[in-house]
Each structure stands twice: as C-alpha cells, then as structure tokens.
Amino acid sequence: MNYEEAIDFIHSTYKFGSKLGLDNITKLTELLGNPQDSYKIIHIAGTNGKGSTSNMIHDVLVSSGYKTGLFISPYLEEFTERIQINKIHIDKESLAKITTLVKEKIDIMISEGYNHPTEFEVVTAIGFKYFEEQKINFLVLEVGLGGRFDATNVVKNTLVSIITSISYDHMQYLGNTLEKIAFEKAGIIKRDSKVIIYPQSDNIKDVVKNQAKLKNSEIYEVDEKNIRKIKGDITGQEFEYLKKDVFNLPNLKINLLGEHQLYNAATALCTLEVIKKSGYNIDEHSIEKGFINCKFAGRFEIINKEPIIILDGGHNINGIEYFSKAIKEYFGDKKIILFYGMLEDKNPDDVIDYLVHLSKEIYTLTPNNPRAMSSNDMAYLIRQHSDIKVTPIQKYNEILNILNGFDEKEVIAFVGSLYMIGEVRTLIKKDLNLKN
Structure with missing residues (x-):
C-alpha cells in the first residue's frame, strides 16, 4: 500500500473502538519479532504534562548525541508527528511499508481467532517496528490512555517510568477517584526499575509509591523547591535548578509557558539525572541546548x-x-x-x-x-x-x-x-x- 492507503487503513480501525488490555498488542508485537525490546525505553504516563515532559527529555537526549525516538498521542496537524526520531517525523514511504507489514500480521492474528487490533494498537505496533528498523538508542514513549492496560505497556523493561500530573480524565475507563486513576497510571511501573513522580498531592503520590514498592522499584520524587523562577514573559521562562549533586547547571531557559511547565522541566531534569547515573553521557551543555531548542506546538x-x-x-x-x-x-x-x-x-x-x-x-x-x-x-x-x-x-x-x-x-x-x-x-x- 502507499501512504494514503496506509493512513486510510489506520483510520479505518477506529471502528474497533478503544479496548484496554494487552492480549492483542502482545500477539501483534510477537508476530513482528518484539521490536520494542531492541532499545532503551523511558515510559511516561499521566493526565497532563506527558507531552511537554516527553519533548524536553527527547530533545536533551538528541543534544547528547543519542538517536532518540519519540512516540506521542494524539497528533496535532499531521499523523506522522506521532512517530519521530531526532525531531524528524516518520517518512511516508516507511509508514506505508511498515503498515503493510503490520496488516499482514493482523490478518494472521484474525485467522488464529484474535480480535482485530484497535487504531491505537496498530499505530503503536507501527511505531515500535519503525524504531527498531532505524536502530534508535532510546525511545521516549508516551502512554495513550491510562497505563496498566494501555497498548504501550506491552514493553517488558524500561530504563525509567515517569508519572506526571494526575487529575480527572477518562473516568469511564480508569475510575472515578484520583486514587483509582493513579493506580491505573502506575501500572506502567516495571519490577526492579526506577520511577519518577511529578510533584502533586500526597494521596496520589502514595498510590504510585505503593505500586513502586510492590515492584521493588526505586522512587524519585520531584521536589518543586528545586526550581527557582528568575523571570518569564510571553517569550519564555528562565529558572535556576537548585539541586547540584548530579548536574551543576547554569540558569536554564525554556520556551514553554506557565508555572506547570517549570514543574515539567524539573520532572525531566530528575529523569535525566537517573539516566546519567545509569551510565549514559548527558552533560550540562546538552541539557541547556535541549531545553532551549524544545518547542511544543499547541500548548499555550x-x-x-x-x-x-x-x-x-x-x-x-x-x-x-x-x-x-x-x-x-x-x-x-x-x-x-x-x-x-x-x-x-x-x-x-x-x-x-x-x-x-x-x-x-x-x-x-x-x-x-x-x-x-x-x-x-x-x-x-x-x-x-x-x-x-x-x-x-x-x-x-x-x-x-x-x-x-x-x-x-x-x-x-x-x-x-x-x-x-x-x-x-x-x-x-x-x-x-x-x-x-
């Protein structure tokens, strides 16, 4: 199929609805050779702030010299925004070729009695395969809906999991209390891994921390007191990161506006500290460059x-x-x-x-x-x-x-x-x- 046919096929799967569960995506990725196992994954769940935090981390990793994938949902103007490497969207030829392959695997699934994958499962599988073919180092992977039963949670190991700001959304799927929603989001935490928690109310953090402890995972709570805002106007914000034990950073500038973006930046910095301590080459210059280069369309x-x-x-x-x-x-x-x-x-x-x-x-x-x-x-x-x-x-x-x-x-x-x-x-x- 060509690009237009691929897009038509992907959008035609909208009729299969939004079904939480991992059976279909597990089978589909198995048929594709489990491409998601071939790179290091930073997995991000939350109600708000996923996109901004994902983009900041992605841009710093790119500035550090790593070939870095970014999987986001939904797209703003072009479908290809959803699957990126080093700020470049998937090309139309690759999307068509991989969609053709994924459709072939779906036909096998259906012949074996499986349900047809949903649109999000199809797009997730396409992204995973593209990132494998392009031999990326890292994938910054944004959850679609919830976490525990989201298609992205087919990944078995993550370098780090991030829980951003949690509030009421998708309650028909995730539950009608913040604690229930937090439990679903915390479902992305893997055993013996590392977990970053955005600064928010204790009742939410306690749920996430409890799930992390059950998985024997290290907990890193982002402290908003580590951020000191220096100035800000409609052109951007400047702040100081007061925590100096891993990075000794100069004053940082971001283009993203609003107080919440400073907390998203702190969450990204905490994540980058964990990645650096895991043995990867990230320095102050790459953070400074990545942050100033980071733009996120459609967010204030x-x-x-x-x-x-x-x-x-x-x-x-x-x-x-x-x-x-x-x-x-x-x-x-x-x-x-x-x-x-x-x-x-x-x-x-x-x-x-x-x-x-x-x-x-x-x-x-x-x-x-x-x-x-x-x-x-x-x-x-x-x-x-x-x-x-x-x-x-x-x-x-x-x-x-x-x-x-x-x-x-x-x-x-x-x-x-x-x-x-x-x-x-x-x-x-x-x-x-x-x-x-």
Missing part, C-alpha cells in the same frame, strides 16, 4: 503577537486550570476573547466557570471528532453559567474573518480539544504565510 503557544493569539490544548479540568493560571500570570486582569471547543466526554460543564471569568466574549467550535460537543450545544451550556456574549461557529473558515475584525491589542485564545487546536493551527499558519 503564542502563534501571533499583534494581536496576541494563543493556542492551548487544555482538554480537561487540570489543563484548563493551568491555562487559567497562565493567562493571569502573563496578562493580569485583562479580559480575553476566547474560542472554545471540547469533547463531550471531557465534562465541559466542570470547566466553564474558569473560562467565563477570564473572557469578555466567547466563540464556540466543534472539534473534529465523533465525541465532540457541537458548537451550538456548547454555546447553550455556557449561557447557563453566564450572561457573557457567546457565538457558535459552524465552519472553521469563519474564524479568519472574525480574527481580522479584532484590534491588534486584543488577547485571543483558542483552548480545548487538541482535535480543534490542530485544525485552527493549520488554518491560522496558512493565513499568516499568505500575508507575509
């Missing part, structure tokens, strides 16, 4: 400055809290013009109060996903909470005309589902290129 990303246009994939209550804090940090009490769209199963009702208090006007959008809440329904929901002006948008190409009507001093933010943010980013980038 300022894509235009006059007017300021922010894109943020805050798609659950924790993400919206981070977004709200960042808006107040960088823009004070200034009211913003908000564009908002969310998936219906993300409990949009819970986050609206955060958003209306920031906004002087709201436009609603329908994310490109079968689970999306329509722009009309979202507008109706917001009106139940506030008398703020709300306008539902029916077609994305209406956005550009609306933006052109705003003053250059406005602050405009698109927030919500990454399926929406990706489409908006493509649209606005194309418009900016046409103007320049």
Whole structure:
C-alpha cells in the first residue's frame, strides 16, 4: 500500500473502538519479532504534562548525541508527528511499508481467532517496528490512555517510568477517584526499575509509591523547591535548578509557558539525572541546548503577537486550570476573547466557570471528532453559567474573518480539544504565510 492507503487503513480501525488490555498488542508485537525490546525505553504516563515532559527529555537526549525516538498521542496537524526520531517525523514511504507489514500480521492474528487490533494498537505496533528498523538508542514513549492496560505497556523493561500530573480524565475507563486513576497510571511501573513522580498531592503520590514498592522499584520524587523562577514573559521562562549533586547547571531557559511547565522541566531534569547515573553521557551543555531548542506546538503557544493569539490544548479540568493560571500570570486582569471547543466526554460543564471569568466574549467550535460537543450545544451550556456574549461557529473558515475584525491589542485564545487546536493551527499558519 502507499501512504494514503496506509493512513486510510489506520483510520479505518477506529471502528474497533478503544479496548484496554494487552492480549492483542502482545500477539501483534510477537508476530513482528518484539521490536520494542531492541532499545532503551523511558515510559511516561499521566493526565497532563506527558507531552511537554516527553519533548524536553527527547530533545536533551538528541543534544547528547543519542538517536532518540519519540512516540506521542494524539497528533496535532499531521499523523506522522506521532512517530519521530531526532525531531524528524516518520517518512511516508516507511509508514506505508511498515503498515503493510503490520496488516499482514493482523490478518494472521484474525485467522488464529484474535480480535482485530484497535487504531491505537496498530499505530503503536507501527511505531515500535519503525524504531527498531532505524536502530534508535532510546525511545521516549508516551502512554495513550491510562497505563496498566494501555497498548504501550506491552514493553517488558524500561530504563525509567515517569508519572506526571494526575487529575480527572477518562473516568469511564480508569475510575472515578484520583486514587483509582493513579493506580491505573502506575501500572506502567516495571519490577526492579526506577520511577519518577511529578510533584502533586500526597494521596496520589502514595498510590504510585505503593505500586513502586510492590515492584521493588526505586522512587524519585520531584521536589518543586528545586526550581527557582528568575523571570518569564510571553517569550519564555528562565529558572535556576537548585539541586547540584548530579548536574551543576547554569540558569536554564525554556520556551514553554506557565508555572506547570517549570514543574515539567524539573520532572525531566530528575529523569535525566537517573539516566546519567545509569551510565549514559548527558552533560550540562546538552541539557541547556535541549531545553532551549524544545518547542511544543499547541500548548499555550503564542502563534501571533499583534494581536496576541494563543493556542492551548487544555482538554480537561487540570489543563484548563493551568491555562487559567497562565493567562493571569502573563496578562493580569485583562479580559480575553476566547474560542472554545471540547469533547463531550471531557465534562465541559466542570470547566466553564474558569473560562467565563477570564473572557469578555466567547466563540464556540466543534472539534473534529465523533465525541465532540457541537458548537451550538456548547454555546447553550455556557449561557447557563453566564450572561457573557457567546457565538457558535459552524465552519472553521469563519474564524479568519472574525480574527481580522479584532484590534491588534486584543488577547485571543483558542483552548480545548487538541482535535480543534490542530485544525485552527493549520488554518491560522496558512493565513499568516499568505500575508507575509
């Protein structure tokens, strides 16, 4: 099959739903020769912060001279974003070739009585095989959903496991308490391994630490007191890492905005300390270079400055809290013009109060996903909470005309589902290129 046929095949497997469990992915990877066993893996689970932490670690390892894979979910604008090596997306020819091979193995599975793998299982298998063929040193592997029964958890050994910020999300699969969700996330911890825990509440950390102890794994708790912020504005943040026993770092700069990104940076640094102590060559220069080179599209990303246009994939209550804090940090009490769209199963009702208090006007959008809440329904929901002006948008190409009507001093933010943010980013980038 060619690239277009490969993409069609992958997306056609969406109909098989999202099924937690490792039987299918275990069989599929066995038929592929267990490619995931051929490189060192940094495995990352959590509700928020996985992508930022993954990218920072990946970019430092690349700066250290290691051929490093990155597996993320979901993609923002192009499918090939999901499978990267050294910041370069999988090429279309490789994707087509490996998808053809994976489909052949799936046909064998089905003939032997197995269920058809889900879309995420198919993509995971493609990624694992590509990384093996490219002979990478490290794979920074982001969990898709949960952890314990996520397809990525077919990996048997990890160099280190990371648990990032945990909050309410995917409760129909993971449970309706933070402790239950933390238990599922902690399912990625392997026996006799190492575990990094993002700074968060004790009830969550206790669950993770208990699972680590049951697996006889070393626990490394990230201490937010090791971060001293020096300065920050919409161009980036500068901070000092006060822990000096492994790295003696100069002041570090990151492009990622918001206080939570400093804690993600601390989590990445703690992970890099563990990797260095495991015998790998990581130094202060590679960290400094990796951090300053790290960019993560769609996460409080300022894509235009006059007017300021922010894109943020805050798609659950924790993400919206981070977004709200960042808006107040960088823009004070200034009211913003908000564009908002969310998936219906993300409990949009819970986050609206955060958003209306920031906004002087709201436009609603329908994310490109079968689970999306329509722009009309979202507008109706917001009106139940506030008398703020709300306008539902029916077609994305209406956005550009609306933006052109705003003053250059406005602050405009698109927030919500990454399926929406990706489409908006493509649209606005194309418009900016046409103007320049």
